[in-house]
Amino acid sequence: MPLLEVKDLSVRYGKALAVEQVSVTVDKGELVGVLGPNGAGKTTLLKAISRAIGSTGTLKFKGQTLERLPPYDVVARGICHCPEGRRLFPELSVLKNLQLGAYLRSNKAEIGEDLERVFSLFPVLKERQQQQSSTLSGGEQQMVAIGRAMMGRPELLLLDEPSVGIAPRLKGLIFDAIEKIRKDGTAILIVEQDATATLRIADRVYVLEHGRTVREGRAKDLAGDEYIRQVYLGV
Amino acid sequence: MLEILIYGAVSSAIYAMLAVGFTLIFGVARILNLAHGAFYALGAYAAYVFTSLLHWPLFIAAPLAVLSVALFGVLMERFLVRPLRYSQLAVLMITLSVSLAVEQGLFITFGSEYRNVPSFVAEKVSIGGVDIGGQRLLALIAGVLVLLLLWLFIQRTRLGAAILAVSQDPEAAQYMGIPTNRIFSVVMAISAGTAALAGVLVSPFLTVQPTMGLLPMVKAFAIVIVGGLGSIPGSILAALLLGYSETIVAYLISSSWTELVSLVAVVITLMIKPSGLLGRRAAF
Numbered sequence: 001m002p003l004l005e006v007k008d009l010s011v012r013y014g015k016a017l018a019v020e021q022v023s024v025t026v027d028k029g030e031l032v033g034v035l036g037p038n039g040a041g042k043t044t045l046l047k048a049i050s051r052a053i054g055s056t057g058t059l060k061f062k063g064q065t066l067e068r069l070p071p072y073d074v075v076a077r078g079i080c081h082c083p084e085g086r087r088l089f090p091e092l093s094v095l096k097n098l099q100l101g102a103y104l105r106s107n108k109a110e111i112g113e114d115l116e117r118v119f120s121l122f123p124v125l126k127e128r129q130q131q132q133s134s135t136l137s138g139g140e141q142q143m144v145a146i147g148r149a150m151m152g153r154p155e156l157l158l159l160d161e162p163s164v165g166i167a168p169r170l171k172g173l174i175f176d177a178i179e180k181i182r183k184d185g186t187a188i189l190i191v192e193q194d195a196t197a198t199l200r201i202a203d204r205v206y207v208l209e210h211g212r213t214v215r216e217g218r219a220k221d222l223a224g225d226e227y228i229r230q231v232y233l234g235v
Numbered sequence: 236m237l238e239i240l241i242y243g244a245v246s247s248a249i250y251a252m253l254a255v256g257f258t259l260i261f262g263v264a265r266i267l268n269l270a271h272g273a274f275y276a277l278g279a280y281a282a283y284v285f286t287s288l289l290h291w292p293l294f295i296a297a298p299l300a301v302l303s304v305a306l307f308g309v310l311m312e313r314f315l316v317r318p319l320r321y322s323q324l325a326v327l328m329i330t331l332s333v334s335l336a337v338e339q340g341l342f343i344t345f346g347s348e349y350r351n352v353p354s355f356v357a358e359k360v361s362i363g364g365v366d367i368g369g370q371r372l373l374a375l376i377a378g379v380l381v382l383l384l385l386w387l388f389i390q391r392t393r394l395g396a397a398i399l400a401v402s403q404d405p406e407a408a409q410y411m412g413i414p415t416n417r418i419f420s421v422v423m424a425i426s427a428g429t430a431a432l433a434g435v436l437v438s439p440f441l442t443v444q445p446t447m448g449l450l451p452m453v454k455a456f457a458i459v460i461v462g463g464l465g466s467i468p469g470s471i472l473a474a475l476l477l478g479y480s481e482t483i484v485a486y487l488i489s490s491s492w493t494e495l496v497s498l499v500a501v502v503i504t505l506m507i508k509p510s511g512l513l514g515r516r517a518a519f
């Protein structure tokens with residue numbers, strides 16, 4: 001049984017179909033990528049999984065349905081969403097942002113451990129924990145966003161374009177952190193623009209275009225796929 | 236001079252209590268609540284019913300008055316405002332309707348005559364030669380205390396952090412597992428409760444009658460515009476400005492001019508700095 005099972009998922013905005021009959025699975029501890037051009041429906045797919053927007057089709061996590069759950073129950077089940085555009089609480093400190101990630105948890109000792117884990121993942125945040133988050137650089141903000149999602153101690157982490165708009169030097173740091181998170185046992189579903197990096201770190205990849213899945217398979221295989229090479233890797 | 240200082244502080248404290256609740260529910264839930272003055276009136280009438288009619292002891296009557304109005308606010312938000320949240324205009328209309336309905340309800344139940352609420356503290360206090368009613372002093376102290384507690388609650392507790400999170404980014408707050416609707420209820424309770432407390436505290440020295448909520452509502456709105464919609468420090472600052480300007484105008488010119496102060500302040504603010512003194516996007 002996969003950890004996450006999305007089957008024939010469709011999402012409409014008014015009359016427009018943003019996601020059409022998409023099926024995605026993520027196994028325990030797996031790192032799965034979603035590629036696709038702007039407007040393909042990638043963000044919409046992630047929002048549907050965390051129940052921020054309504055959808056039709058099957059949505060199962062650890063064999064239990066997520067359909068009809070409010071977003072906070074999805075978090076309680078173990079899915080944390082690091083949204084597109086980081087979406088930090090701008091006027092709060094780095095530390096407060098991170099603590100809010102653990103909103104539903106009550107075990108202070110475990111929360112403290114996770115905070116240390118985030119700081120070891122992104123040491124710069126430890127120095128900046130009292131700084132107002134809106135004054136951080138884009139890359140640092142992205143670290144807070146990922147760290148904040150990890151503070152929920154998720155079994156599945158949803159990442160929406162974590163490397164977009166980030167300096168190349170920091171980009172490597174972000175992808176390293178993502179690999180580390182996976183190594184520690186958290187499954188990840190990552191939406192990315194950077195196809196090269198995604199194909200390098202992911203186990204499997206889905207390619208979405210116009211709301212539909214046009215390719216899916218093991219990252220190794222897709223990296224050799226002629227269409228993918230031309231359109232996404234530009235070689 | 237000292238007289239202005241003391242009476243100005245009393246007005247400011249009451250205005251601040253009203254304005255902070257008004258700005259808080261806007262900052263967090265984007266509800267521009269025109270029924271806020273009705274909460275104030277309901278607080279005063281609840282105090283009247285519990286003390287003058289039912290003769291309950293004050294320490295039961297006052298908290299109960301505040302709690303019942305808070306509950307009224309929560310129910311209003313849940314059943315009348317929430318279904319209309321998609322439209323700011325609809326929210327404005329429904330809260331205006333509630334405000335008018337409350338006023339009519341009070342009119343039908345209690346008539347239009349002024350009602351008296353006994354003072355909680357009868358003694359007069361003399362500060363530096365200025366005599367001030369103990370009840371006014373109580374209103375001042377209670378106002379400052381409530382604002383201080385509210386500040387601590389928001390800055391220091393987990394629920395307070397969730398309130399800040401929702402006010403700064405409701406969608407991201409959802410991803411943290413924060414139940415936004417429940418936060419709206421909590422904030423509505425706080426907002427209605429502080430307005431009611433203001434009504435309870437002033438009921439012994441101001442006139443208790445059905446339309447008593449209108450002017451304070453306008454004042455709260457004015458303060459929030461001057462201070463910056465959604466900003467709590469802004470509304471406290473603006474409450475001080477307005478409370479003192481009014482007191483000074485009343486002393487220097489006449490008390491019939493005081494009501495103009497807030498309107499002039501609003502016009503000046505909107506022309507010079509439309510976002511208000513400390514106007515930002517979010518609460519705090």
Ligand SMILES: Nc1ncnc2c1ncn2[C@@H]1O[C@H](COP(=O)(O)OP(=O)(O)OP(=O)(O)O)[C@@H](O)[C@H]1O
Nearest residue numbers: 013016018036037038039040041042043044045084
């Ligand atoms: N709130 C909304 N209302 C209406 N249409 C929307 C809304 N959000 C997204 N859409 C539309 O749905 C489609 C998919 O959008 P989505 O944001 O999921 O794309 P995406 O793959 O994440 O794109 P990008 O790479 O630019 O982030 C687009 O056509 C978009 O215009």
Ligand SMILES: [Mg+2]
Nearest residue numbers: 042043044084
């Ligand atoms: Mg997107």
